[in-house]
Amino acid sequence: MTAALAHYLDVATRFQAAPEQASAPQWLKRLRADALGHFERQGLPTTRDEAWKYSRLGAIAEGAFIPRTDVPRDSAHLSAVVARLGLPGPRLVFVDGRLAPELSSVAGLPRGLTLKPLRDAVREDGELLESLLGQRALANEHAFTALNAALLEEGVLLRLAPGALSEVPVQVVFLTRGDAPVLSSPRILVVAGESSEATLVETYASAGPAGSAATFTNAVTEVTLGDNASLHHYKLQVEADAALHVGALHARQGRDSRFASHAFAFGGAMARNEVHAAFAGEGGDATLNGLYVGQGAQHLDNRTALDHAVPRCTSRELYKGVLDGHSRGTFHGLIRVRQDAQRTDSRQQNRNLLLSESAQADARPQLEIFADDVKCAHGAAVGRLDAQALFYLRSRGVPQAEAERLLTYAFAREVVEAVPAGPVRANIEALLASKLPGAAQREVTA
Amino acid sequence: MSTETLQELTRRPYAAGFVTQVESDTFPPGLDEDVIRRLSAKKGEPEFLLDWRLKAFRHWKTMREPTWQAVTYAPIDYQAISYYSAPKQKPVKASLDEVDPEILRTYEKLGIPLHEQKLLQNVAVDAVFDSVSVATTFKDKLAKAGVIFCSFSEAVREHPELVKKYLGTVVPYSDNYFAALNSAVFSDGSFVYIPKGVRCPMELSTYFRINAAETGQFERTLIVAEEGSYVSYLEGCTAPQRDTNQLHAAVVELVALDNATIKYSTVQNWYPGDAEGRGGIYNFVTKRGIAHRAAKISWTQVETGSAITWKYPSVILKGDDSVGEFYSVALTNHMQQADTGTKMVHIGKNSRSTIVSKGISAGRGQNTYRGLVKVLKSAENARNYTQCDSLLLGDKCGAHTVPYIEVKNASAQVEHEASTSKIGEDQLFYCRQRGISQEDAVSMIVNGFCRQVFKELPMEFAVEAQKLLGVSLEGSVG
Numbered sequence: 001m002t003a004a005l006a007h008y009l010d011v012a013t014r015f016q017a018a019p020e021q022a023s024a025p026q027w028l029k030r031l032r033a034d035a036l037g038h039f040e041r042q043g044l045p046t047t048r049d050e051a052w053k054y055s056r057l058g059a060i061a062e063g064a065f066i067p068r069t070d071v072p073r074d075s076a077h078l079s080a081v082v083a084r085l086g087l088p089g090p091r092l093v094f095v096d097g098r099l100a101p102e103l104s105s106v107a108g109l110p111r112g113l114t115l116k117p118l119r120d121a122v123r124e125d126g127e128l129l130e131s132l133l134g135q136r137a138l139a140n141e142h143a144f145t146a147l148n149a150a151l152l153e154e155g156v157l158l159r160l161a162p163g164a165l166s167e168v169p170v171q172v173v174f175l176t177r178g179d180a181p182v183l184s185s186p187r188i189l190v191v192a193g194e195s196s197e198a199t200l201v202e203t204y205a206s207a208g209p210a211g212s213a214a215t216f217t218n219a220v221t222e223v224t225l226g227d228n229a230s231l232h233h234y235k236l237q238v239e240a241d242a243a244l245h246v247g248a249l250h251a252r253q254g255r256d257s258r259f260a261s262h263a264f265a266f267g268g269a270m271a272r273n274e275v276h277a278a279f280a281g282e283g284g285d286a287t288l289n290g291l292y293v294g295q296g297a298q299h300l301d302n303r304t305a306l307d308h309a310v311p312r313c314t315s316r317e318l319y320k321g322v323l324d325g326h327s328r329g330t331f332h333g334l335i336r337v338r339q340d341a342q343r344t345d346s347r348q349q350n351r352n353l354l355l356s357e358s359a360q361a362d363a364r365p366q367l368e369i370f371a372d373d374v375k376c377a378h379g380a381a382v383g384r385l386d387a388q389a390l391f392y393l394r395s396r397g398v399p400q401a402e403a404e405r406l407l408t409y410a411f412a413r414e415v416v417e418a419v420p421a422g423p424v425r426a427n428i429e430a431l432l433a434s435k436l437p438g439a440a441q442r443e444v445t446a
Numbered sequence: 447m448s449t450e451t452l453q454e455l456t457r458r459p460y461a462a463g464f465v466t467q468v469e470s471d472t473f474p475p476g477l478d479e480d481v482i483r484r485l486s487a488k489k490g491e492p493e494f495l496l497d498w499r500l501k502a503f504r505h506w507k508t509m510r511e512p513t514w515q516a517v518t519y520a521p522i523d524y525q526a527i528s529y530y531s532a533p534k535q536k537p538v539k540a541s542l543d544e545v546d547p548e549i550l551r552t553y554e555k556l557g558i559p560l561h562e563q564k565l566l567q568n569v570a571v572d573a574v575f576d577s578v579s580v581a582t583t584f585k586d587k588l589a590k591a592g593v594i595f596c597s598f599s600e601a602v603r604e605h606p607e608l609v610k611k612y613l614g615t616v617v618p619y620s621d622n623y624f625a626a627l628n629s630a631v632f633s634d635g636s637f638v639y640i641p642k643g644v645r646c647p648m649e650l651s652t653y654f655r656i657n658a659a660e661t662g663q664f665e666r667t668l669i670v671a672e673e674g675s676y677v678s679y680l681e682g683c684t685a686p687q688r689d690t691n692q693l694h695a696a697v698v699e700l701v702a703l704d705n706a707t708i709k710y711s712t713v714q715n716w717y718p719g720d721a722e723g724r725g726g727i728y729n730f731v732t733k734r735g736i737a738h739r740a741a742k743i744s745w746t747q748v749e750t751g752s753a754i755t756w757k758y759p760s761v762i763l764k765g766d767d768s769v770g771e772f773y774s775v776a777l778t779n780h781m782q783q784a785d786t787g788t789k790m791v792h793i794g795k796n797s798r799s800t801i802v803s804k805g806i807s808a809g810r811g812q813n814t815y816r817g818l819v820k821v822l823k824s825a826e827n828a829r830n831y832t833q834c835d836s837l838l839l840g841d842k843c844g845a846h847t848v849p850y851i852e853v854k855n856a857s858a859q860v861e862h863e864a865s866t867s868k869i870g871e872d873q874l875f876y877c878r879q880r881g882i883s884q885e886d887a888v889s890m891i892v893n894g895f896c897r898q899v900f901k902e903l904p905m906e907f908a909v910e911a912q913k914l915l916g917v918s919l920e921g922s923v924g
Binding site: 050054339342352354355356357359360361362363364365366367368369370371372373374375376377378379380381382383384 | 514821836838839840841842843844845846847848849850851852853854855856857858859860861862863864865866867868
């Protein structure tokens with residue numbers, strides 16, 4: 001056993017044995033204990049594991065991270081950080097993995113929507129949670145999901161009553177202060193009733209000054225979509241340079257449901273983002289989009305998996321990477337079409353732009369097809385900026401650096417443009433602009 | 447000491463005289479260092495080769511059989527295989543009447559000339575088409591050009607310095623489980639050497655190399671093309687091979703020195719087993735070439751046979767301006783499984799590679815394309831284009847695509863495209879409407895799908911490969 005594995009096992013064992021957990025319901029205790037077993041059995045993944053072939057766990061495998069126990073108090077600084085993120089709509093804010101009630105507000109939550117901290121839901125919606133937690137994200141298949149479940153306490157329940165429609169996006173925000181090596185393990189549970197529709201934005205950001213300590217966020221999101229339900233999901237990961245992030249989203253889609261995931265990975269020393277969608281009813285539609293922008297020594301790791309288990313479902317995927325400095329971006333996308341899933345229509349694209357000599361990109365698009373009446377395609381490309389396009393701009397008097405920024409921004413924008421116009425998109429555009437500062441300038445003057 | 451080893455010891459002739467005194471032409475099943483020593487002695491091999499075999503064997507014992515591939519098969523008992531068997535003398539048949547009529551029907555469909563049919567079935571060939579004389583004529587012509595084309599054993603005897611220089615330089619014995627096994631026990635194979643600046647005057651084919659027709663299940667091929675030379679090598683045969691061996695673990699090494707070109711074409715039609723998946727060959731092959739400056743290596747393969755095909759002909763693009771190509775058609779019908787693809791490792795500047803892979807799945811066949819395109823930091827301006835298409839005929843088969851793309855140089859341009867589809871109803875309808883039978887229509891459409899690869903094959907191979915697809919698809923439609 002590695003020292004890191006021993007550390008995390010110790011952390012989880014102590015958490016589960018803590019006196020304040022004595023009052024937790026039996027089902028939750030069992031779920032945590034089982035997950036701990038699964039975690040111990042699997043151990044931390046290494047590059048010898050096929051699913052982690054291009055991944056670098058970095059400081060995660062050094063195992064100094066521990067969960068925070070004190071409840072964060074509102075401070076002028078944290079309020080300012082939340083305000084700067086400019087998030088419209090009702091929100092729940094967590095600091096270092098602990099709910100910050102004073103920064104949260106569920107005012108303006110539309111009718112038919114329930115948004116509550118997971119702690120409250122454990123008390124109030126025990127039966128629902130017992131039937132759903134750990135059903136989409138399986139602790140026996142993923143070591144970090146198991147670790148998250150073993151430490152399961154904080155998080156969010158978003159519940160949509162049948163037919164509920166929400167115009168305003170629901171925000172869940174996870175901040176890290178970076179004053180200690182904190183391990184956060186949030187769990188987000190989304191249950192969308194029949195014909196409901198909502199937008200959920202998950203934001204992961206740092207509130208500490210530059211040069212803060214490394215933090216480790218290990219998040220799991222489980223989504224259950226009823227028949228004809230629709231969820232727009234956004235994940236904005238803009239943590240500090242030293243941050244480590246592993247996130248996995250698992251969605252199960254009912255008949256004629258629509259799920260759109262837009263994942264933006266801009267921050268962190270190592271950030272892995274997984275999106276898994278499974279069709280359980282015919283006629284479902286899934287859109288999985290992603291944009292990862294890396295600089296310095298960032299390692300941005302993307303994994304998607306689509307499970308076409310039933311006929312007549314459609315899926316579209318577009319993942320783009322912009323890699324500068326020594327950064328490394330990886331994409332591994334699996335499309336599985338099972339034998340019964342006739343008339344599947346699935347398309348996947350991965351494009352990578354390398355901006356520096358030392359940047360790296362790895363792509364693993366993967367098709368597993370067991371049905372014959374299907375249309376499936378994938379494409380992957382790695383390259384640098386088009387010399388002709390650069391020349392065109394230069395010949396019209398645009399300076400080299402500016403032309404490069406313009407083309408880079410245009411490349412990245414395709415993913416942003418897939419986001420419906422509105423406050424969420426404006427927010428993403430601003431974040432992208434700050435990540436590609438030169439391009440933003442150009443945007444303003446254009 | 448186990449009973450097996452004891453039995454083995456008691457069966458063995460007196461140790462002092464084992465080199466020459468062994469009477470039997472076939473070793474009893476089993477594998478240990480002693481078997482390898484005897485094998486090497488029997489072939490009169492020099493010391494360096496025996497050492498190499500033993501090193502490979504010791505390494506093999508530390509390795510575990512891989513399990514990552516998308517194929518399933520019953521465990522192989524490596525101790526149940528006999529690792530040496532002298533070429534068998536087949537009974538000569540008086541005429542084609544003695545040959546299984548089903549095989550003859552297949553030959554007819556493939557359009558194989560009568561004299562070739564006789565050759566394949568070991569029927570006495572008449573004077574006009576005496577294969578031996580044909581082969582001899584070729585040999586003279588090759589010798590004049592300075593080309594060495596012989597069996598591996600002959601090369602070890604006649605040109606040990608060349609073998610020693612290049613053996614294992616592309617596929618080291620430690621490369622993988624089956625390559626290590628092959629390195630330890632390979633029985634024979636082919637050796638080709640093209641001198642500097644020579645364009646090999648004809649396409650080389652194992653088919654004409656009569657003396658090594660029975661290369662057995664552990665073949666080893668080594669092709670060395672000196673600076674500025676060219677060779678086109680054809681492997682295999684379009685006619686069905688009723689081989690009884692279960693495991694074929696071959697190794698092919700290609701060395702293309704500066705400005706040389708090697709074109710390696712394979713049409714593989716080993717026995718695929720019956721419709722229920724009984725019998726058939728496990729074709730586990732390691733093929734790799736190394737391309738030096740401005741050299742070109744081109745792999746073309748048409749894989750229709752074998753119960754399991756598992757191979758990745760690869761190119762290490764070591765030199766600047768080197769070129770690698772991989773054109774593949776893999777067809778799986780009934781219970782066949784294929785896990786095949788390529789690796790293109792770009793090291794040199796301006797190196798280019800092209801991959802075109804066409805997979806066809808029918809019946810309950812499973813077809814996987816697995817490939818790696820790796821651009822190292824040194825490979826300035828490297829370029830790769832990959833296209834893999836899959837065609838599914840039937841709802842019980844599978845088609846899978848598992849490409850790996852690793853790019854460590856920003857100036858590289860790497861593109862990968864893949865699609866999966868079935869035969870369009872409209873295309874079928876169009877053919878049927880014009881009086882073409884369902885089966886012919888499918889065969890025609892499938893051939894169109896594979897055209898890009900077939901045009902890379904030498905002419906006569908291309909024609910036969912097309913017919914072969916039709917034959918292999920029989921019974922998969924309707």
